Amino acid sequence: QVQLQESGPGLVKPSQTLSLTCTVSGGSISSNDYFWSWIRQPPGKGLEWIGYIYYRGTTFYNPSLKSRVTISVDTSKNQLSLKLSSVTAADTAVFYCARMSTVTLDFDIWGRGTLVTVSS
Amino acid sequence: QSALTQAASVSGSPGQSITISCTGTSSDVGGYKYVSWYQQHPGKAPKLIIYEVNNRPSGVPDRFSGSKSGNTASLTISGLQAEDEADYYCSSYTTSSTVVFGGGTRLAVL
Numbered sequence: 228q229v230q231l232q233e234s235g236p237g238l239v240k241p242s243q244t245l246s247l248t249c250t251v252s253g254g255s256i257s258s259n260d261y262f263w264s265w266i267r268q269p270p271g272k273g274l275e276w277i278g279y280i281y282y283r284g285t286t287f288y289n290p291s292l293k294s295r296v297t298i299s300v301d302t303s304k305n306q307l308s309l310k311l312s313s314v315t316a317a318d319t320a321v322f323y324c325a326r327m328s329t330v331t332l333d334f335d336i337w338g339r340g341t342l343v344t345v346s347s
Numbered sequence: 348q349s350a351l352t353q354a355a356s357v358s359g360s361p362g363q364s365i366t367i368s369c370t371g372t373s374s375d376v377g378g379y380k381y382v383s384w385y386q387q388h389p390g391k392a393p394k395l396i397i398y399e400v401n402n403r404p405s406g407v408p409d410r411f412s413g414s415k416s417g418n419t420a421s422l423t424i425s426g427l428q429a430e431d432e433a434d435y436y437c438s439s440y441t442t443s444s445t446v447v448f449g450g451g452t453r454l455a456v457l
Contacts, residue, residue, distance in 0.1 A: 333383035333398040
């Protein structure tokens with residue numbers, strides 16, 4: 228069974244770059260059937276889609292975050308990564324990675340999420 | 348892109364039915380069948396409960412159903428149970444190849 232696990236620093240200083248990794252186990256990130264996504268949720272608030280990537284490198288980003296976001300994949304490690312630059316306190320959130328079907332375009336498997344706090 | 352519109356909260360008694368609406372535009376909800384719904388319990392990751400407007404993944408009770416009319420999608424939960432108390436989010440693919448979520452609806456089972 229495919230599982231996703233987010234990892235990375237839980238605390239980032241303002242103006243710095245947030246970096247997270249999602250490790251995919253039980254399946255290949257190089258599958259033709261899936262995109263791989265990042266989604267975040269500020270404390271007490273709703274879900275916000277950040278972006279998704281196909282294993283060959285094609286990416287799509289939320290227009291509101293596009294200038295600060297980079298999503299990449301490392302097929303050799305079966306991992307996807309997220310970089311969010313110039314962070315502020317408003318970027319404090321639980322960050323989830325999720326698998327997105329290329330056929331039904333839904334998020335069918337989610338990681339447990341990791342809380343990242345932006346604070347000095 | 349703007350978030351899809353959902354009511355902030357809804358409530359119902361055990362055994363009753365409730366419906367949660369999700370309103371978008373012709374560029375998202377109205378333009379595609381790719382509307383999905385997610386259930387999120389406190390402190391947990393969201394769980395897919397409806398995909399492609401009205402399909403249930405394996406293991407999701409048939410008490411959960413979805414529909415769509417124009418730019419508005421709906422999630423109906425019949426025979427409410429205490430365990431259904433959670434936050435519910437809709438999501439849609441868009442004409443820009445992006446994804447947009449609704450603001451979420453908190454369901455209270457009284």
